[in-house]
Amino acid sequence: MQRPDPLELPGLSGRRVLITRSADRARPLTSLLSSLGAEPLLLPLIDFERAEDQESLDAAMDRLANGDFDWLVVSSITTVRVLLEKAAERGTSLAELVPPGTRVATVGPSSRRVLEAAGIAVELAPTELQSAEGLLAVWQDSPARVLLPQADIAAEVLGAGLAARSADVTSVIAYHTVDYPARAGRRLEAGLPPAVVVSEDHAQGLISPAEARTALDAGTLDAVVAASPSAARRIAETLLPLGRCRFIAIGRPTAAEAAERGITVAAIAKEPTPDGIAAALGTVFANEGNPR
Secondary structure, X not given: OOOOOHHHOXXXXXXXXXXXXXXXXXXXXXXXXXXXXXXXXXXXXXXXXXXXOHHHHHHHHHHHHOOOOOEEEEOOHHHHHHHHHHHHHOOOOHHHHOXXXXXXXXXXXXXXXXXXXXXXXXXXXXXXXXXXHXXXXXXXXXXXXXXXXXXXXXXXXXXXXXXXXXXXXXXXXXXXXXXXXXXXXXXXXXXXXXXXXXXXXXXXXXXXXXXXXXXXXXXXXXXXXXXOHHHHHHHHHHOOOOOOOEEEEOOHHHHHHHHHOOOOEEXXXXXXXXXXXXXXXXXXXXXXXXXX
């Protein structure tokens, strides 16, 4: 998706948008929204911890490095962080951890961009439906030996779908999704490649749950963005009612989780990227007047 032109999204000017991610993970989106005249606010609701079963994860990494897999399937940027951390533990790079004979697939452009910045060529990624279902729709290599590192709460759609296509799938828990903040010493903190890190510091937009509640009650938040089903769950648990604040989902699974929990979804990003989210917000506010 082409980066939105500020002149094409005039409805975002002055809009206050709540992003339910930590500052390091939200930087690309906060930077873009600020450039479009919006005011991004941060309220981290979920965090990530290292997998409890490091032995199984390390064994999977050993097999990966030994060339035991035809494919490495990456379903999130957080999985890339785990892989980077595991490579660092071994005193090597991610490009060296993944052998030349192992092809890499991912479900969306964000993961692809991070992998390529780390020196990993991505051979398969959906271009239309950027999700597990989208990857399954374009998957043609059967049978194949597949390594699938995922979150502890990941849906079974991807693993089961690959298995149904005659793949020999090795699934392993790469990390745990937890309520923010993660425990000291357990938080997954591996940094992303410099090429995909936005340098601006937007931590000044961080607000507390109490401040978010006050803003929601006062009607001064225009939208809240959920980047995962777990974020939608936490919004339902901690922020309802949303009042006039619109709920924006990064993809269909996030929208489905929100709807299941009684949240009205105002828009779904066509692409799970900052540009896609900005475009979704622009669509929501396009026909409205100036905020407040």
